[in-house]
Amino acid sequence: MDRLRPRHREAFSGFTNAEIEKLEMLLEKSGEEKCSKEFCRKITISFNRSAGRAGKPLIKWMEVQSWFEKRQQEQHKVTFAPDSGKNEPQIPANCPIDKTNENSQMPKGQKISDLTELEFEAKSSKDGAWYDVDNFLGHRFLDSGVAEVLVRFVGFGAEEDEWIDVKKGIRQRSVPLDSSECDKVKVGDLVLCFQERRDQAIYYDAHVIGIQRRMHDIRGCRCLFSIRYNHDNTEEKVRLRRLCWTSM
Numbered sequence: 001m002d003r004l005r006p007r008h009r010e011a012f013s014g015f016t017n018a019e020i021e022k023l024e025m026l027l028e029k030s031g032e033e034k035c036s037k038e039f040c041r042k043i044t045i046s047f048n049r050s051a052g053r054a055g056k057p058l059i060k061w062m063e064v065q066s067w068f069e070k071r072q073q074e075q076h077k078v079t080f081a082p083d084s085g086k087n088e089p090q091i092p093a094n095c096p097i098d099k100t101n102e103n104s105q106m107p108k109g110q111k112i113s114d115l116t117e118l119e120f121e122a123k124s125s126k127d128g129a130w131y132d133v134d135n136f137l138g139h140r141f142l143d144s145g146v147a148e149v150l151v152r153f154v155g156f157g158a159e160e161d162e163w164i165d166v167k168k169g170i171r172q173r174s175v176p177l178d179s180s181e182c183d184k185v186k187v188g189d190l191v192l193c194f195q196e197r198r199d200q201a202i203y204y205d206a207h208v209i210g211i212q213r214r215m216h217d218i219r220g221c222r223c224l225f226s227i228r229y230n231h232d233n234t235e236e237k238v239r240l241r242r243l244c245w246t247s248m
Helices: 017-029 037-048 061-074 179-184
Strands: 120-123 130-141 147-153 162-165 170-172 190-196 201-212 224-229 235-238 243-245
Touching: 017 037, 017 061, 037 061, 120 162, 130 201, 190 224
Parallel strands: none
Antiparallel strands: 120 130, 120 170, 130 147, 147 162, 190 201, 190 243, 201 224, 224 235
């Protein structure tokens, strides 16, 4: 499966209409956290991995933060009334991912809208690598009881759609590690690592087997992380920028 990741960065040229709509929605729903670094980083990751940004320059989290700050200045005298709930997003009925808790009750007052904003990645059975999910197209249950979902990958057409085991091959999108988080990485941790080869550049699960701590400089973290890929047991030393936290 020929799925290469972009390796260069062009100058940022503005948000797409879909991204602006998303930002406007978050501006109304989110509290003070919307200008925090972590909140803006999560939005940035979501935008950069979306199908709508394919072929466009990547966004920096500071650009998202700047947008929020500018909009807050423009509407600092405007207040928003509580939403009536009539436009509350619904979880798509055509693709339930886990039916084990479908009869459990939601705590009183808790909304489900956050679930619709989650981003996912899926493990391809063709090469064992993880790719961003664009959409869940359907679901089925095998005779063995295994639940599967039909996945459309970001940036790929119907010919690359796959049925994926929900428990083994679907998870929330992994989050790239920041230089300030390098001390949180420990030997034995499961990470998603960007593997670069001459003919491909894709993401695989790996375990950290060693760490060489080094002084950080203006470029950020200079530590070296020895990792062992889970799919073929090969090892290599990588920089922090090639590692992501996984949700597994």
